[in-house]
Amino acid sequence: MTDHAGTDPDAVARLRATAHPLRLRILSLLTAEAMSAAEVARALEITHANASYHLRQLHDVGELVVEGEEKIRGGVAKRYRYDATREVAERSSGVDDRVAYARATAIEVERRLRQAGRGSGASSDLEAWVPVDAWRRALDLLHEASHLLHAAARPAGTPDTVHVSLTSNAFTMTGGLEGDAARWVPGQETDR
Template sequence: MTDQNTQTHLSAPREPRELRELRDLRVLAHPLRLRLLSLLGGAALSAAEAARELGDTQANVSYHLRRLHDAGLVDVVEEVAIRGGKAKRYRHDPTSGERLGMAGAPELFLAMSAELARRAVLQAPGTRSTFTDAEFSIDDAAYRKVEALVREAGIVLADAAQPSGTAGTHRVAATLALFELAQGDAQ
């Protein structure tokens, strides 16, 4: 599901790796872009469709979609004719973030925590939530197993995602992040 621009972006980096990683992660460190990635996991949408869903302007959403596309985080999956022009429909690949480095991770995780807080107040009354917050020392086999499970959970969620408002679906929120900590004293 990659297009020519995404392939060029990923295969021909000319800037130092750390600068590229920082730029790409900063693309994610914006609340609207995180919401767009979530939305585009459920359906391919144009900027106008996404703007209506998010209650934002088409121009603003279009700008943020271009930034996500340039970073290789969303793909153009189709172009449709609309009123004499063409509209691009974008879709998010849940594994696209794996191509990014971690140089700007604190900014990304700060944005993710703000998005998690926004969603938390939207929890349906009387429903259960499942969560884990951990800082453990585990062996390599356990780390690889958990890493595979977290990746699989993200893929299962994205593959099962339906357009917002689809009958018979549950609107859910998930924030998944797993990473190895530097050795040494806890800070």
């Protein structure tokens, strides 16, 4: 359901919850395997309390699922996992929320770049006017690449894997076709 401004409150809450560099790292970590708060804390070298807090925040907005529970020292530890196959309705969030997310992403990309290894990679930046069919095809390819890598994610240090980073941010701007004329749906036909 959308509010009077046309935004989806659930999408806004999800976007705000993920607009934090540490939470972005947690989502990436939990793409490959389910982990408890203690395991997340060890992997990211943060306190257990800090890991628990951020896991709860992400779980409360539906970004994480509880994949299981295990008994540890008389208590129960939840094992959380990030399901990247869900579509995030980012376009229904306000510009300020998307800017906050972009800032958090930029901080996380900077951290990753400082750890970049030698090897193949790609980087691109563009602001241009393109035909709608080229735009939709590019979004399909970005969507496909993102889903491919999320689905192939393995636990850290798995033999015969490469540690990678992928960040994409593509959107229509004002001044050209907008709304339904430029809207993208994964896999939609481009000949409309």
